[in-house]
Amino acid sequence: MIETARGRAVGPAPPLRRRGPDLIRYIRTHQTRLTPVLLLAPAILTMLFVVAMPLAFSLWTSLTPYRLTRPETIETFIGLRNYIRLFQDEDFWAAFGRTILFLAIALNVEFLLGLCIALLINKITWGQRMLRTIMMFPMMFSPILVGFQFKFIFNDNIGILNNALQSLGITDQAIAWLVDGRLAMFSIIFAEVWMSTSVFAILLLAGLFAMPRDPIEAARVDGCNPWQVFRHITLPFLMPFAFIAMTIRSLDVARAYDIVAVMTDGGPAGRTELLWTMIARTGYENARMGQANAMAYISTILSIAFTYYFFTKLVAARRYMGGAE
Amino acid sequence: MSSISLKKVAKSYGRLEVVHGIDLDIAHNEFVVLVGPSGCGKSTTLRMIAGLEEITEGEIHIGDRLVNDLPPRKRNISMVFQNYALYPHMNVRDNLGFGLKIAGQPQEVVDERVREAAAILGISELMDRIPAELSGGQRQRVAMGRAIIRDPEAFLFDEPLSNLDAKLRVQMRTEIKKLHHKVKTTVVYVTHDQVEAMTLADRIVIMKDGHIEQVGTPMEVFNHPVNTFVASFIGSPPMNLVPATVAGGQIVLSDETRMPVPRRLASYTHDGMAVIVGIRPDDMTPVGHGIHDSGETANLSLTVELAELLGTETLIYTRLAGQEVQGKMFDPRDVHEGERLPFRVALDKLHLFDAASGRSVRAT
Ligand SMILES: Nc1ncnc2c1ncn2[C@@H]1O[C@H](COP(=O)(O)OP(=O)(O)O)[C@@H](O)[C@H]1O
Ligand SMILES: [Mg+2]
Numbered sequence: 001m002i003e004t005a006r007g008r009a010v011g012p013a014p015p016l017r018r019r020g021p022d023l024i025r026y027i028r029t030h031q032t033r034l035t036p037v038l039l040l041a042p043a044i045l046t047m048l049f050v051v052a053m054p055l056a057f058s059l060w061t062s063l064t065p066y067r068l069t070r071p072e073t074i075e076t077f078i079g080l081r082n083y084i085r086l087f088q089d090e091d092f093w094a095a096f097g098r099t100i101l102f103l104a105i106a107l108n109v110e111f112l113l114g115l116c117i118a119l120l121i122n123k124i125t126w127g128q129r130m131l132r133t134i135m136m137f138p139m140m141f142s143p144i145l146v147g148f149q150f151k152f153i154f155n156d157n158i159g160i161l162n163n164a165l166q167s168l169g170i171t172d173q174a175i176a177w178l179v180d181g182r183l184a185m186f187s188i189i190f191a192e193v194w195m196s197t198s199v200f201a202i203l204l205l206a207g208l209f210a211m212p213r214d215p216i217e218a219a220r221v222d223g224c225n226p227w228q229v230f231r232h233i234t235l236p237f238l239m240p241f242a243f244i245a246m247t248i249r250s251l252d253v254a255r256a257y258d259i260v261a262v263m264t265d266g267g268p269a270g271r272t273e274l275l276w277t278m279i280a281r282t283g284y285e286n287a288r289m290g291q292a293n294a295m296a297y298i299s300t301i302l303s304i305a306f307t308y309y310f311f312t313k314l315v316a317a318r319r320y321m322g323g324a325e
Numbered sequence: 326m327s328s329i330s331l332k333k334v335a336k337s338y339g340r341l342e343v344v345h346g347i348d349l350d351i352a353h354n355e356f357v358v359l360v361g362p363s364g365c366g367k368s369t370t371l372r373m374i375a376g377l378e379e380i381t382e383g384e385i386h387i388g389d390r391l392v393n394d395l396p397p398r399k400r401n402i403s404m405v406f407q408n409y410a411l412y413p414h415m416n417v418r419d420n421l422g423f424g425l426k427i428a429g430q431p432q433e434v435v436d437e438r439v440r441e442a443a444a445i446l447g448i449s450e451l452m453d454r455i456p457a458e459l460s461g462g463q464r465q466r467v468a469m470g471r472a473i474i475r476d477p478e479a480f481l482f483d484e485p486l487s488n489l490d491a492k493l494r495v496q497m498r499t500e501i502k503k504l505h506h507k508v509k510t511t512v513v514y515v516t517h518d519q520v521e522a523m524t525l526a527d528r529i530v531i532m533k534d535g536h537i538e539q540v541g542t543p544m545e546v547f548n549h550p551v552n553t554f555v556a557s558f559i560g561s562p563p564m565n566l567v568p569a570t571v572a573g574g575q576i577v578l579s580d581e582t583r584m585p586v587p588r589r590l591a592s593y594t595h596d597g598m599a600v601i602v603g604i605r606p607d608d609m610t611p612v613g614h615g616i617h618d619s620g621e622t623a624n625l626s627l628t629v630e631l632a633e634l635l636g637t638e639t640l641i642y643t644r645l646a647g648q649e650v651q652g653k654m655f656d657p658r659d660v661h662e663g664e665r666l667p668f669r670v671a672l673d674k675l676h677l678f679d680a681a682s683g684r685s686v687r688a689t
Contacts, residue, residue, distance in 0.1 A: 214410030217377050220397040221404045222424035222471070232423070236414040317414070319457065 062293035082294035095273045114200025122208040147262030150191040181271030200245045207241030243314035250306040275299040327388035327478040334383035345535045356512045360522035361532035367515040403472035404481040409464045411456040418452040442474040479511040553683040564603045565650035571598040578646035584623035587672040593686040603676030609652040612667045621672040629664045
């Protein structure tokens with residue numbers, strides 16, 4: 001035993017003695033074991049109904065030749081035949097690649113535009129609140145309405161875009177915005193970017209507001225010109241915010257359906273066909289739900305891959321966020 | 326490594342002027358400490374030297390260059406910030422080397438200098454950590470490493486130790502002093518802590534409300550404060566200040582306590598002059614516990630109100646002419662509340678200030 005300044009340091013504590021009849025102890029221990037299960041039951045049930053069951057159902061149907069018009073087909077098990085057929089289907093892979101391209105372009109453009117907007121709004125001191133509110137307007141519309149709106153803007157006969165271009169004398173013939181394959185893709189991305197750039201702008205602006213001033217001043221003293229300060233200090237600090245936006249948006253864009261369905265419905269000749277328009281067509285118009293669900297499974301994996309990628313980036317970037325002070 | 330000079334430098338935020346035309350010349354390789362209560366404009370002054378704040382009026386020269394319109398990066402100075410201001414997303418190595426990299430130094434040079442600086446500050450094992458993974462003291466070292474790694478004209482420190490705990494603060498203070506001996510360069514150091522100022526400075530600049538009150542070596546400002554503000558700000562515990570009048574070669578306190586006007590101050594005073602007497606606690610000790618009667622002294626009899634034991638000395642709170650004052654008892658014995666003790670005052674260390682202006686009678 002050791003004597004210390006604060007008194008005597010004792011050896012191991014004597015064992016606590018349990019009291020009371022065994023029955024009470026039994027109930028008490030079992031009660032505590034059951035409580036978490038009971039408390040979590042609503043959540044577990046909800047998850048079962050909302051997520052697990054549809055998932056299991058669609059997985060099963062993707063293994064059958066299920067047609068909406070012939071319900072009994074759901075009972076025929078055909079193994080992976082739907083998937084094998086998909087792997088040989090060029091149209092599917094074209095849509096798959098197009099979806100990735102669409103995602104990549106839309107996210108990058110939205111990020112760059114959002115960054116510019118956030119930087120500009122951060123600079124001004126007057127009317128900042130109002131601009132922040134105005135910036136959110138495009139998010140208030142349903143994607144279907146946005147699709148209709150742009151369908152009319154880009155319409156080759158009556159659209160105001162062609163109308164404006166012709167009145168200004170920039171072109172003398174109608175440009176077939178939604179008919180030419182490339183232009184149609186451009187138009188859709190344009191609508192998508194118009195609608196959702198503010199997601200980036202808002203999150204990046206939040207990042208700019210949270211940005212500590214000190215490292216910026218330190219960098220200026222350390223010899224940086226304004227561009228270098230932005231490149232080496234501000235931008236790395238903003239990246240976690242960009243990754244949050246990308247995570248949200250990659251889920252959004254990967255299931256982009258409404259705008260495309262309204263503006264081109266995958267046309268012309270399938271050249272704006274994205275995964276979800278193709279899936280919807282296969283499932284509902286052609287009624288081949290089994291095949292459609294197989295496609296949906298593959299595109300879900302694509303979504304998860306994108307989300308996971310941005311999420312790991314986010315986690316990596318967040319590690320240093322606490323060290324700013 | 327350059328001199329820095331401020332000429333009539335003023336700073337206004339909108340219509341509010343916070344620094345009022347200060348003049349200051351800092352010599353090559355000098356360690357100058359700006360000290361003053363919080364809000365007196367120390368940081369603002371330092372940041373004007375760094376180029377982080379516009380100079381509203383006046384001129385700042387670093388070396389022989391007028392720097393008023395130069396951005397910070399062209400001034401070639403290093404700065405250590407109060408909250409360290411490390412780059413949160415870079416590890417220690419990159420934090421240290423960032424300035425050199427921006428300056429376009431080749432990678433070998435950067436690596437070499439980073440190694441050197443890390444060795445000087447004892448942070449070589451931390452190179453791969455990011456700031457979030459460092460303790461306050463370690464961050465402080467990295468911040469200093471980042472400052473010394475370049476070869477700047479001057480170092481600027483803005484309260485670099487105020488976020489550390491007391492023990493670490495004392496330790497880092499010593500290290501900064503050593504560092505200055507090792508890396509000879511001009512330093513402007515801002516603090517609100519007069520002990521830090523006294524221990525570090527070649528010269529102290531005492532500021533108040535955007536004005537410079539006094540500039541001098543630590544001994545000068547301690548022994549010859551120009552006014553009551555400096556007198557009470559420098560030294561701990563602070564100097565006792567008691568109003569009095571001069572009559573017939575005597576200082577007369579409000580309760581008719583009298584002591585002779587010190588010989589060295591006699592020529593600065595005249596009969597009927599309203600003064601403030603300044604006595605440091607060290608210069609007012611119980612008889613036999615500090616001041617010997619060899620010098621010019623006066624005797625008082627005072628009642629102990631409270632005694633604070635500090636070990637080697639005891640701080641005695643008492644009352645002089647109705648005002649709370651402190652004395653010190655060296656080589657202490659036990660004293661108790663209400664005890665009446667004979668005190669001896671060292672007159673040769675006594676200060677007299679003009680009651681109206683607060684300025685030392687020697688200065689007016
Ligand atoms: N950006 C600013 N805008 C307006 N007033 C400021 C600003 N920065 C500092 N001040 C004021 O200037 C004065 C001096 O501040 P500062 O130099 O930070 O004091 P300190 O001596 O504590 O470092 C304070 O009164 C402060 O309120
Ligand atoms: Mg300050």
